[in-house]
Amino acid sequence: MSQHFHVVVIGGGVLGCACAIALGRRLGAGGVALLESRVIGSGLSARHSGIVRAANRSRMAARMAKQAADMWRQLQSHWGVKLTYQTPGALWITSEQDAASWQAIAQHLALEGVAFTELSAEEATALCEHVISTHPQERYFYEPEAMILETGEILTALHQALRNHSVAVFEHCQVEDILRNSRGEVEALTTSQGRFSCDYIINAAGAWSAHLFARCGLVIPVALEPVLAANFLISHRAIPENLPIIADQVHRFYIRRWPGSQLHVHRPRSRDPQAIKAAFALSALALEGADQIYGVAGRTYSDDALTHYQVYLRDRIPKVGSPIALTSFCSFFDITPDLGFILGPDPRVANLFHCLGAGQALKYAPVFGEITAALVCAEDPGFDLQEFTIERFFTGTGQQPCFPTQVEVFLVLKIGARCYGYSLSSVLGYFHQ
Numbered sequence: 001m002s003q004h005f006h007v008v009v010i011g012g013g014v015l016g017c018a019c020a021i022a023l024g025r026r027l028g029a030g031g032v033a034l035l036e037s038r039v040i041g042s043g044l045s046a047r048h049s050g051i052v053r054a055a056n057r058s059r060m061a062a063r064m065a066k067q068a069a070d071m072w073r074q075l076q077s078h079w080g081v082k083l084t085y086q087t088p089g090a091l092w093i094t095s096e097q098d099a100a101s102w103q104a105i106a107q108h109l110a111l112e113g114v115a116f117t118e119l120s121a122e123e124a125t126a127l128c129e130h131v132i133s134t135h136p137q138e139r140y141f142y143e144p145e146a147m148i149l150e151t152g153e154i155l156t157a158l159h160q161a162l163r164n165h166s167v168a169v170f171e172h173c174q175v176e177d178i179l180r181n182s183r184g185e186v187e188a189l190t191t192s193q194g195r196f197s198c199d200y201i202i203n204a205a206g207a208w209s210a211h212l213f214a215r216c217g218l219v220i221p222v223a224l225e226p227v228l229a230a231n232f233l234i235s236h237r238a239i240p241e242n243l244p245i246i247a248d249q250v251h252r253f254y255i256r257r258w259p260g261s262q263l264h265v266h267r268p269r270s271r272d273p274q275a276i277k278a279a280f281a282l283s284a285l286a287l288e289g290a291d292q293i294y295g296v297a298g299r300t301y302s303d304d305a306l307t308h309y310q311v312y313l314r315d316r317i318p319k320v321g322s323p324i325a326l327t328s329f330c331s332f333f334d335i336t337p338d339l340g341f342i343l344g345p346d347p348r349v350a351n352l353f354h355c356l357g358a359g360q361a362l363k364y365a366p367v368f369g370e371i372t373a374a375l376v377c378a379e380d381p382g383f384d385l386q387e388f389t390i391e392r393f394f395t396g397t398g399q400q401p402c403f404p405t406q407v408e409v410f411l412v413l414k415i416g417a418r419c420y421g422y423s424l425s426s427v428l429g430y431f432h433q
């Protein structure tokens with residue numbers, strides 16, 4: 001059986017859904033298909049913290065985030081569905097030595113209309129109704145418009161909006177191969193539900209992208225950085241109802257309130273270049289790719305990691321006493337070498353577009369959907385995408401991305417029915433560590 005759609009989106013996470021919804025509005029019934037190997041939201045998009053904020057080191061990303069936050073608030077008028085949200089704001093905690101770079105970020109955020117102001121330690125504690133501890137070597141910034149969403153509600157909204165926009169959704173439909181014509185364009189996909197031909201293809205397969213596109217010899221620079229996310233039950237009286245999101249850059253923790261008298265905690269992505277290199281080197285050897293974490297065996301974490309989170313919570317919010325570990329799971333950030341998104345056309349394949357979030361993209365989803373749909377339909381995306389193109393990783397003539405280990409040689413391995421694309425030096429780098 002073969003089916004044809006003008007556009008096929010691979011991946012039913014929040015980004016793939018957002019692309020399909022925006023395209024559905026433009027193309028109408030029969031125009032766009034969304035192929036998801038399991039069910040909608042079964043990747044990272046059911047395993048995030050639901051934090052929507054605009055502070056970003058990149059001014060363009062901050063501009064996109066501000067617009068996306070407005071869209072999340074007004075989802076009814078964009079996707080025709082309602083979504084509730086809370087706006088507790090975010091308290092950013094930085095070190096004394098990083099304060100200058102955060103002040104510079106505050107300046108570009110001001111130019112983008114994002115409120116982001118420095119607070120004294122006294123103001124920061126007052127903001128948190130005196131439940132947090134502060135330290136003399138820390139600095140504090142406040143983003144009052146930061147919001148929290150709830151995962152279940154987002155997933156429901158995605159389903160409704162896909163329906164409202166006549167997107168043909170194929171769940172349990174694994175893309176197995178990507179077939180290219182003599183000009184190198186993608187002409188069809190073979191899947192567990194047959195063959196799909198298309199005029200345009202959007203890659204929103206997130207952490208699975210590298211393995212999937214290795215099948216047709218394309219290197220996509222995405223690796224996995226594992227992260228433990230945990231929810232702790234605490235006394236309802238230990239923290240105020242409107243405790244701001246705590247984005248602690250010093251100790252590297254995010255904390256937010258969670259329904260049911262819980263605090264949700266996880267680490268942010270590592271910005272350490274060595275850690276990024278290690279993630280790429282290890283990905284080269286992880287033959288199961290993202291499935292290594294979400295597969296049957298899953299990935300485990302030590303009790304020490306959970307204890308570490310508990311100790312941090314008690315230090316930062318002494319009133320929580322001994323927080324009860326309620327649920328925890330190992331997830332991953334789908335990182336790129338510079339931790340930036342990959343958005344827009346792939347110059348190696350005329351009809352291929354990427355929409356990849358680099359481990360930080362729930363908040364951007366409505367805007368990324370519009371940008372990607374605009375590009376496919378040859379409209380103005382409304383943002384300068386230069387810093388987010390996949391081309392930035394190319395080393396020149398080879399038109400293949402350069403990984404953080406300065407790779408020039410790429411390997412495509414075929415093991416059984418599967419193909420894997422890796423940089424030679426990332427493989428060698430692993431053995432030399």
Ligand SMILES: Cc1cc2nc3c(=O)[nH]c(=O)nc-3n(C[C@H](O)[C@H](O)[C@H](O)COP(=O)(O)OP(=O)(O)OC[C@H]3O[C@@H](n4cnc5c(N)ncnc54)[C@H](O)[C@@H]3O)c2cc1C
Nearest residue numbers: 011013014015037043044045048049051175206361362363
């Ligand atoms: C602990 C944690 C907390 C986070 N918190 C936040 C936050 O507070 N705010 C924020 O903005 N971001 C957050 N993020 C990041 C956010 O979750 C992701 O950026 C976002 O969910 C990515 O969505 P996606 O659609 O790109 O990927 P995914 O949701 O992973 O979707 C990719 C989909 O592609 C499918 N797929 C893969 N291969 C194939 C194939 N061959 N055929 C068909 N389908 C395929 C997968 O099954 C999957 O459903 C967090 C991340 C983590 C790990």
